[in-house]
Amino acid sequence: MNIESxxxxxxxxxxxxxxxxxxxxxxxxxxxxxxxxxxxxxxVYYIDSEEGAKMSKYVENINNNKGALFSTRKxxxxxxxxxxxxxxxHPYETLIIDPITTIYDDLVEEERERIKKxxxxxxxxxxxQVANSRFKKMVWLLLDLPMNVxxxxxxxxxxxxxxxxxxxxxxGYKKFAFMFDLVLEAIVRKGKRIAIVxxxxxxxxxxxxxxxxxxxxxxxxxSKETQNA
Numbered sequence: 001m002n003i004e005s006x007x008x009x010x011x012x013x014x015x016x017x018x019x020x021x022x023x024x025x026x027x028x029x030x031x032x033x034x035x036x037x038x039x040x041x042x043x044v045y046y047i048d049s050e051e052g053a054k055m056s057k058y059v060e061n062i063n064n065n066k067g068a069l070f071s072t073r074k075x076x077x078x079x080x081x082x083x084x085x086x087x088x089x090h091p092y093e094t095l096i097i098d099p100i101t102t103i104y105d106d107l108v109e110e111e112r113e114r115i116k117k118x119x120x121x122x123x124x125x126x127x128x129q130v131a132n133s134r135f136k137k138m139v140w141l142l143l144d145l146p147m148n149v150x151x152x153x154x155x156x157x158x159x160x161x162x163x164x165x166x167x168x169x170x171x172g173y174k175k176f177a178f179m180f181d182l183v184l185e186a187i188v189r190k191g192k193r194i195a196i197v198x199x200x201x202x203x204x205x206x207x208x209x210x211x212x213x214x215x216x217x218x219x220x221x222x223s224k225e226t227q228n229a
Contacts, residue, residue: 042066045068045094075135095142100153184213
């Protein structure tokens with residue numbers, strides 16, 4: 001078979017800025033205000049994996065902001081909603097997944113049960129490897145959505161080489177944080193809710209910077225960033 005050599009040419013063109021929406025990842029312990037923060041976005045499509053957003057204060061915020069609520073902890077349900085959001089016309093501007101940890105854990109357990117039903121011994125971390133592979137594909141779909149994406153996760157202790165605690169990280173797919181424009185850790189310090197910037201591609205937000213973790217303060221900072229863009 002003769003294969004013709006391709007005509008070589010450079011295919012790069014001058015870039016145009018495109019607005020793909022904010023991609024925000026927030027992790028923290030319970031009680032740090034993650035869900036309340038998420039419920040205040042306008043025109044929100046809120047995927048609730050722990051039934052927490054059905055509390056009155058969250059329901060009121062979502063309704064007042066012309067949002068919709070969908071509850072599931074199943075990965076396949078989440079994937080179906082993402083495909084619908086990317087394919088259908090809708091009024092929603094921000095997707096919330098709160099928290100992603102529950103969906104990830106459920107997917108890992110689903111893979112563990114599948115291996116058990118096959119009557120074989122799983123390879124080391126096989127259930128996590130399969131879950132991570134499926135999650136990675138889902139993440140790219142998330143990042144391609146032409147809307148804001150805000151995802152929360154549980155926090156867990158981070159251990160060093162000698163198994164000593166060196167800090168706090170998020171609980172879930174380990175590569176999640178690398179794919180977002182902004183990663184925040186939400187904490188409570190002396191009765192005040194604080195956001196710590198762990199990663200940022202946002203103007204005026206530098207790593208290790210702290211600010212009040214409230215929707216109002218975040219909106220002030222982020223609106224300033226969009227005005228400077």
